Amino acid sequence: MEFRYLGNSGLKISELTYGNWLTHGSQVENEAALASVNAALDAGITTFDTADAYANTKAEKVLGKALKGQRRESLEIFTKVYWPTGPKGHNDSGLSRKHIMESIEGSLTRLKTDYVDLYQAHRFDVETPLEETMQAFADVVRQGKALYIGTSEWTADQLRQGQAIAKDLGFSLISNQPQYSMLWRVIEAEVVPASEELGISQIVWSPLAQGVLSGKYLPGAPLPKGSRATDKNGGANMISAWLRDDVLHAVQDLKPIAAEVGLDLPQLAVAWVLQNPNIAAAIIGASRPEQVTNNVKAVGVKLPEEVMQKIEAVMAPVAETDPAKTTVPAGRPS
Numbered sequence: 166m167e168f169r170y171l172g173n174s175g176l177k178i179s180e181l182t183y184g185n186w187l188t189h190g191s192q193v194e195n196e197a198a199l200a201s202v203n204a205a206l207d208a209g210i211t212t213f214d215t216a217d218a219y220a221n222t223k224a225e226k227v228l229g230k231a232l233k234g235q236r237r238e239s240l241e242i243f244t245k246v247y248w249p250t251g252p253k254g255h256n257d258s259g260l261s262r263k264h265i266m267e268s269i270e271g272s273l274t275r276l277k278t279d280y281v282d283l284y285q286a287h288r289f290d291v292e293t294p295l296e297e298t299m300q301a302f303a304d305v306v307r308q309g310k311a312l313y314i315g316t317s318e319w320t321a322d323q324l325r326q327g328q329a330i331a332k333d334l335g336f337s338l339i340s341n342q343p344q345y346s347m348l349w350r351v352i353e354a355e356v357v358p359a360s361e362e363l364g365i366s367q368i369v370w371s372p373l374a375q376g377v378l379s380g381k382y383l384p385g386a387p388l389p390k391g392s393r394a395t396d397k398n399g400g401a402n403m404i405s406a407w408l409r410d411d412v413l414h415a416v417q418d419l420k421p422i423a424a425e426v427g428l429d430l431p432q433l434a435v436a437w438v439l440q441n442p443n444i445a446a447a448i449i450g451a452s453r454p455e456q457v458t459n460n461v462k463a464v465g466v467k468l469p470e471e472v473m474q475k476i477e478a479v480m481a482p483v484a485e486t487d488p489a490k491t492t493v494p495a496g497r498p499s
Contacts, residue, residue: 166209167465169445172339173364176282176313178241180439180464181205182212182368183457184448185224195227197452202231204454208461212241214342214368214448216287217272218248225275233277240282243368244272245317245342247287249498259497260290265301269310284311285342289323292497296330303334315340315368320491321359328363338365340445343491345369347378347437347480348407351490357443366445372438373431373449375404377416380430384413411483418479426472428463431456435463437476 168177183205185198202213215228225244232240246268249258256263269284284305290298302314316327319341328338341360343352345367352367360367373379381389388408416430423433438447451457468476 166211166461168211170366171283171313171368171445172315172366173337174313174339176241176339178212178368178446179210180446181208181210181435181461182214182243182446182448183210184214184370184450185228186216186219186370186450195230198227199231200454201451201457202228204451204457206235208457210457210461211239212243212446214243215276216245216248216285217250217268217275218245218287222250222271222275225272229275229277237278242276242278242281243283243285243315244276244281245285245287246272247290247317253499255499258499259293260286260298260301261293262297262301265298265305269305273310280309281311283313283315283340285315285317285340286319286327287317289316289319289493290497291493291495295326299327299330299334303331303336306336313339315342315365317342318344318491319356320493321355321488323493324356324359324363324365328365338363340366340368342368342370342448344371345438345441345444346372346374347434347476348374348412348484349490350484350486351488353486355488356491357441361443367441367443368446368448369438369444370448372447373434374407377404377407377412378419378430378434380416380420382408382413383417384410409483415479415483419476422472422475422479426466426468428466429459431460432463432466433476435460436466436468437473439463439466440468440473 167180169180171178213228215224217225246265247260251257305311314336316338331338345352419430423430435447438444449460
């Protein structure tokens with residue numbers, strides 16, 4: 166495993182972060198989830214990402230159980246706040262002081278830890294003054310319940326506004342967690358340049374574009390049984406936009422490029438993401454331990470420029486690059 170600094174901080178995290186969105190507590194049985202976490206630990210992954218909203222708090226519980234007995238100081242545990250949790254009442258979502266202060270307590274209890282290394286605003290809250298949100302995060306840090314603060318899917322302007330207030334309060338935003346892959350590149354034009362200016366790194370989710378970049382979905386062929394695309398618990402909805410023939414043909418055209426550098430398609434997809442110097446880590450999920458073991462082979466891979474150019478030629482026609490696609494919820498979800 167290799168490690169990178171997270172933003173303009175002294176915190177190092179593993180280049181691959183294990184995430185349990187859409188898996189633990191919902192799509193994957195607990196025993197399989199525990200086996201996947203153990204595979205991540207065996208592979209040298211030290212960074213684990215979750216959120217209170219994943220499976221309505223169940224994912225945090227599974228992760229807390231899976232990491233029980235590990236040396237806490239050797240791990241980096243991340244979670245998030247914003248989306249509805251619990252009974253989903255009128256104050257059970259957003260980034261109000263009330264929801265943040267209550268949510269951090271719940272997350273720490275479920276994760277069985279006294280602190281998280283990174284506490285992240287899971288989206289931007291248009292209904293709460295940003296000053297209120299940042300003050301609550303500052304207090305969470307001062308109380309020792311989170312060591313660092315980050316965001317997820319914030320725009321360049323939101324990152325600038327948030328960082329300015331954070332600095333006035335004596336802390337810094339050090340990370341943003343956006344979607345990023347060969348197919349979804351909306352952060353490149355605005356978010357990445359702003360982040361480099363502000364000392365913020367990206368921890369990116371869905372580097373395999375919900376599994377499409379694994380190559381297992383073939384144009385004109387039935388969906389593989391048991392795949393995310395057939396899962397009615399949420400996976401099918403997330404992946405459906407990429408199941409177009411032009412996308413699937415492009416992915417198949419990546420196979421000889423991957424073979425040229427001794428990688429399979431999932432490894433190539435992860436390695437491609439990690440070529441961006443503003444990326445601190447790529448989040449990988451798993452329903453089986455062998456998926457973790459396979460993806461770890463992308464760590465430390467340096468793709469030659471000519472290979473990057475070949476990938477660009479294949480994927481540019483089907484990739485989404487519009488920065489306006491970084492969407493901000495119109496209001497708090499309920």
